[in-house]
Amino acid sequence: MASSPTPSHASSPSFHGDDDDARSTTSSQDGSQSSSSQLDYRKAYYAKNKDKEIARMKVYYETHKEKLSAYGKEYYKRNRESELHRFKAYRQKNLGRDLERKKLWYARNRDKILAYAKAYDLKNRDKRNAYQRERRRRLKEAAKSAAKGRLDDEPVKSEPVSDHETSEISHRMQKASLSPSGRLHLAFLLNPSD
Numbered sequence: 001m002a003s004s005p006t007p008s009h010a011s012s013p014s015f016h017g018d019d020d021d022a023r024s025t026t027s028s029q030d031g032s033q034s035s036s037s038q039l040d041y042r043k044a045y046y047a048k049n050k051d052k053e054i055a056r057m058k059v060y061y062e063t064h065k066e067k068l069s070a071y072g073k074e075y076y077k078r079n080r081e082s083e084l085h086r087f088k089a090y091r092q093k094n095l096g097r098d099l100e101r102k103k104l105w106y107a108r109n110r111d112k113i114l115a116y117a118k119a120y121d122l123k124n125r126d127k128r129n130a131y132q133r134e135r136r137r138r139l140k141e142a143a144k145s146a147a148k149g150r151l152d153d154e155p156v157k158s159e160p161v162s163d164h165e166t167s168e169i170s171h172r173m174q175k176a177s178l179s180p181s182g183r184l185h186l187a188f189l190l191n192p193s194d
Helices: 005-048 050-063 065-078 080-093 095-108 109-155 165-179
Strands: none
Touching: 005 050, 050 065, 065 080, 080 095, 095 109
């Protein structure tokens, strides 16, 4: 009789071992199912109570503002280089997407932007016009003072006239004064080649 219980016990540990393996497989499947169901539950909860959760977060941030701000400042001071690198990498990676978003935003809000620009222009037109008048006046004064300073500093330069040109001009003037019509013809001044 002592030998008969041994074979039944010998088969029983393997049965319990298989049972443990089956339980662990089932529990891992249940764990993945429970985590996904828990995630679905959380999503549904936040979708249903979105306003309440936002209000709760706002209250939390208002009450802990100083602590969170100090932590953020200290964190960014400590990790400045890595954060800058991370930000630059993010910008580089998403440059096209951000540009497209910006274009879409401007297209969506074009009327608002134009209305704001027009209102701003009307509101500040007088101020801007006065500024432009004052700027032009200052530029004119600066140009006049610079020109006056140059004229005062530099003596008037006259080009030396050759004797041949002087004699030619005097000859033409004499010829014009002796014209048969009796009046002075100064056409030679306009066209000296004649």
